[in-house]
Amino acid sequence: xxxxxxxxxxxxxxxxxxxxxxxxxxxxxxxxxxxxxxxxxxxxxxxxxxxxxxxxxxxxxxxxxxxxxxxxxxxxxxxxxxxxxxxxxxxxxxxxxxxxxxxxxxxxxxxxxxxxxxxxxxxxxxxxxxxxxxxxxxxxxxxxxxxxxxxxxxxxxxxxxxxxxxxxxxxxxxxxxxxxxxxxxxxxxxxxxxxxxxxxxxxxxxxxxxxxxxxxxxxxxxxxxxxxxxxxxxxxxxxxxxxxxxxxxxxxxxxxxxxxxxxxxxxxxxxxxxxxxxxxxxxxxxxxxxxxxxxxxxxxxxxxxxxxxxxxxxxxxxxxxxxxxxxxxxxxxxxxxxxxxxxxxxxxxxxxxxxxxxxxxxxxxxxxxxxxxxxxxxxxxxxxxxxxxxxxxxxxxxxxxxxxxxxxxxxxxxxxxxxxxxxxxxxxxxxxxxxxxxxxxxxxxxxxxxxxxxxxxxxxxxxxxxxxxxxxxxxxxxxxxxxxxxxxxxxxxxxxxxxxxxxxxxxxxxxxxxxxxxxxxxxxxxxxxxxxxxxxxxxxxxxxxxxxxxxxxxxxxxxxxxxxxxxxxxxxxxxxxxxxxxxxxxxxxxxxxxxxxxxxxxxxxxxxxxxxxxxxxxxxxxxxxxxxxxxxxxxxxxxxx
Amino acid sequence: xxxxxxxxxxxxxxxxxxxxxxxxxxxxxxxxxxxxxxxxxxxxxxxxxxxxxxxxxxxxxxxxxxxxxxxxxxxxxxxxxxxxxxxxxxxxxxxxxxxxxxxxxxxxxxxxxxxx
Numbered sequence: 236x237x238x239x240x241x242x243x244x245x246x247x248x249x250x251x252x253x254x255x256x257x258x259x260x261x262x263x264x265x266x267x268x269x270x271x272x273x274x275x276x277x278x279x280x281x282x283x284x285x286x287x288x289x290x291x292x293x294x295x296x297x298x299x300x301x302x303x304x305x306x307x308x309x310x311x312x313x314x315x316x317x318x319x320x321x322x323x324x325x326x327x328x329x330x331x332x333x334x335x336x337x338x339x340x341x342x343x344x345x346x347x348x349x350x351x352x353x354x355x356x357x358x359x360x361x362x363x364x365x366x367x368x369x370x371x372x373x374x375x376x377x378x379x380x381x382x383x384x385x386x387x388x389x390x391x392x393x394x395x396x397x398x399x400x401x402x403x404x405x406x407x408x409x410x411x412x413x414x415x416x417x418x419x420x421x422x423x424x425x426x427x428x429x430x431x432x433x434x435x436x437x438x439x440x441x442x443x444x445x446x447x448x449x450x451x452x453x454x455x456x457x458x459x460x461x462x463x464x465x466x467x468x469x470x471x472x473x474x475x476x477x478x479x480x481x482x483x484x485x486x487x488x489x490x491x492x493x494x495x496x497x498x499x500x501x502x503x504x505x506x507x508x509x510x511x512x513x514x515x516x517x518x519x520x521x522x523x524x525x526x527x528x529x530x531x532x533x534x535x536x537x538x539x540x541x542x543x544x545x546x547x548x549x550x551x552x553x554x555x556x557x558x559x560x561x562x563x564x565x566x567x568x569x570x571x572x573x574x575x576x577x578x579x580x581x582x583x584x585x586x587x588x589x590x591x592x593x594x595x596x597x598x599x600x601x602x603x604x605x606x607x608x609x610x611x612x613x614x615x616x617x618x619x620x621x622x623x624x625x626x627x628x629x630x631x632x633x634x635x636x637x638x639x640x641x642x643x644x645x646x647x648x649x650x651x652x653x654x655x656x657x658x659x660x661x662x663x664x665x666x667x668x669x670x671x672x673x674x675x676x677x678x679x680x681x682x683x684x685x686x687x688x689x690x691x692x693x694x695x696x697x698x699x700x701x702x703x704x705x706x707x708x709x710x711x712x713x714x715x716x717x718x719x720x721x722x723x724x725x726x727x728x729x730x731x732x733x734x735x736x737x738x739x740x741x742x743x744x745x746x747x748x749x750x751x752x753x754x755x756x757x758x759x760x761x762x763x764x765x766x767x768x769x770x771x772x773x774x775x776x777x778x779x780x781x782x783x784x785x786x787x788x789x790x791x792x793x794x795x796x797x798x799x800x801x802x803x804x805x806x807x808x809x810x811x812x813x814x815x816x817x818x819x820x821x822x823x824x825x826x827x828x829x830x831x832x833x834x835x836x837x838x839x840x841x842x843x844x845x846x847x848x849x850x851x852x853x854x855x856x857x858x859x860x861x862x863x864x865x866x867x868x869x870x871x872x873x874x875x876x
Numbered sequence: 877x878x879x880x881x882x883x884x885x886x887x888x889x890x891x892x893x894x895x896x897x898x899x900x901x902x903x904x905x906x907x908x909x910x911x912x913x914x915x916x917x918x919x920x921x922x923x924x925x926x927x928x929x930x931x932x933x934x935x936x937x938x939x940x941x942x943x944x945x946x947x948x949x950x951x952x953x954x955x956x957x958x959x960x961x962x963x964x965x966x967x968x969x970x971x972x973x974x975x976x977x978x979x980x981x982x983x984x985x986x987x988x989x990x991x992x
Binding site: 375379382386389390393396399400402403404405406409410413414416417420421424427428431433475476479480538544846847850851852853854855858859862 | 898913989
């Protein structure tokens with residue numbers, strides 16, 4: 236096997252990142268050298284991942300790579316393996332792409348910070364860890380990569396330690412993330428005690444048929460461990476703190492990449508390792524957590540006054556979509572979940588970078604202080620609007636395509652299974668999408684439009700390098716929205732097949748026929764997956780519908796006797812608690828109460844007050860939530876599995 | 877004999893989690909994380925134990941089918957896990973020092989600028 240053979244590419248992709256980090260530590264004292272090394276390392280990693288599309292995505296090959304060529308002997312995996320199937324490659328592509336955008340952005344964004352060497356070292360090590368986790372075929376290696384990823388993410392969260400709350404966020408992340416990592420380690424060890432192997436494929440063959448108390452405990456521990464990494468409810472406060480305090484280029488990675496690694500872990504755990512997804516309760520469990528994450532986080536986002544903290548809550552809300560869709564255990568569901576996961580990285584990265592651009596120029600992310608920046612930063616505004624339209628699910632951007640598929644998947648699941656509960660999920664998803672749009676209308680209005688405060692008179696557009704990174708992500712947002720057919724054919728469909736192909740995963744690593752010989756008749760075969768109805772929508776016709784709707788609204792608004800002046804002055808007193816445009820008149824905004832949704836929030840004040848009290852910010856409370864979640868997971872595993 | 881190990885390791889893990897949840901001092905939180913880690917380390921090492929087994933150190937010729945030794949893999953895993961635990965502790969204590977500098981308190985109930 237030549238060293239240029241694509242079989243080696245997975246390990247190269249991980250190695251170049253760690254090598255890049257090492258070289259930056261060694262010779263990266265000068266800024267141009269450092270930047271070159273970081274761009275080269277991340278670009279090379281991305282190139283290796285793209286080169287794998289041909290054999291893995293299109294050819295359907297599963298690459299099993301044994302470190303040092305220590306292949307299994309006597310039916311036991313003794314070496315450390317990397318295994319890349321379409322699912323792993325899908326996440327690998329997303330991760331390396333996000334890293335590349337982040338590095339390009341960082342060059343100008345971090346130009347004024349101290350200790351930049353450490354920044355780039357940690358950045359590359361962080362993604363090296365995530366990529367290692369995704370491509371690894373060995374449970375203990377997965378744990379080590381999780382720890383590498385967690386420690387470097389904590390360090391990067393606290394990187395600007397003078398920023399309000401950065402240290403605090405890092406500490407909370409470390410404590411609760413540490414509980415999660417320990418859970419993963421304990422779970423891995425219990426599995427080792429039962430099956431005497433750490434190889435993922437061999438475990439996947441040995442465990443599902445022989446569930447006992449110990450393996451059930453391991454399942455619960457691993458489930459909670461990966462949930463902490465995905466930041467789903469009840470771990471969402473950590474995400475909000477960490478995303479908000481970290482530099483924007485790191486927020487992109489924490490939100491776009493770290494959460495994905497958790498989701499990847501959950502998919503692998505439930506679909507491949509334990510193969511529990513055909514249980515109705517397991518589907519319910521995942522969909523339930525997903526729906527709760529969706530709704531709780533979007534309402535939390537509505538109450539935020541900090542730009543990045545608001546984006547952080549939205550981020551977890553979108554992860555809720557992904558988890559709900561993945562939990563459906565239908566081809567449509569997984570396909571839409573993965574599609575949305577990819578889109579989430581693109582649009583959320585774009586939004587965080589736009590928030591970073593605002594911070595870079597104005598020095599604040601406080602929504603109440605900002606305003607009117609569209610005149611000063613027109614390019615950033617347009618890019619932000621593309622991101623906002625994508626996350627709110629407005630056609631023709633990518634958020635619409637994947638959200639539409641999520642609605643369709645949950646609805647079809649409800650029809651197929653006759654369970655009215657899945658219909659409820661569709662409704663929650665729709666409501667969440669509406670609230671997301673509402674929230675972004677508020678952000679757009681209070682940051683980019685409205686009146687420009689005096690102190691930002693001299694604000695300029697951000698440097699080209701930062702706009703370039705945002706531009707790449709924006710372009711991808713539009714492209715993946717306009718051509719959903721290509722995305723589903725070349726990316727999500729192979730990945731979905733891989734999810735349902737646990738048998739192929741086992742055999743690729745342990746030698747063909749291994750799954751059948753160990754598991755007998757229960758061996759999971761590659762399921763025929765029907766993609767007939769995936770993504771039946773045409774962006775052009777939806778754009779037409781949107782245009783017609785807008786036109787209709789304009790006609791109605793113009794034809795009625797709508798008098799803005801009298802509206803602002805006359806109806807103020809009795810209209811104080813109106814849904815829109817309620818509240819007291821404020822100085823900088825044409826809208827009452829300094830907030831578009833003052834009336835809405837007023838009506839929901841008990842809920843928001845309750846949630847505010849609940850997210851107390853005390854690390855003990857968050858640790859307690861983690862323990863409660865662990866207890867529930869253990870209870871579930873004991874009773875149901 | 878080995879059952880006692882398992883009981884002790886789960887006692888340590890639970891004690892660690894209890895410390896994290898109940899104690900309001902940052903340093904005690906870090907100690908809780910350490911205790912939890914040690915509990916898991918004890919669990920790992922107990923998993924590989926074979927009663928009456930020798931140390932798993934052999935040269936090429938000595939290893940026969942009759943050799944009876946404890947499982948070497950968990951020992952290697954424990955070493956890795958101890959190293960990682962030390963890193964986590966160092967990192968967290970560094971954060972505690974910085975937190976104390978900027979908040980001038982070690983009480984978790986007062987370190988809650990980010991909330992709601």
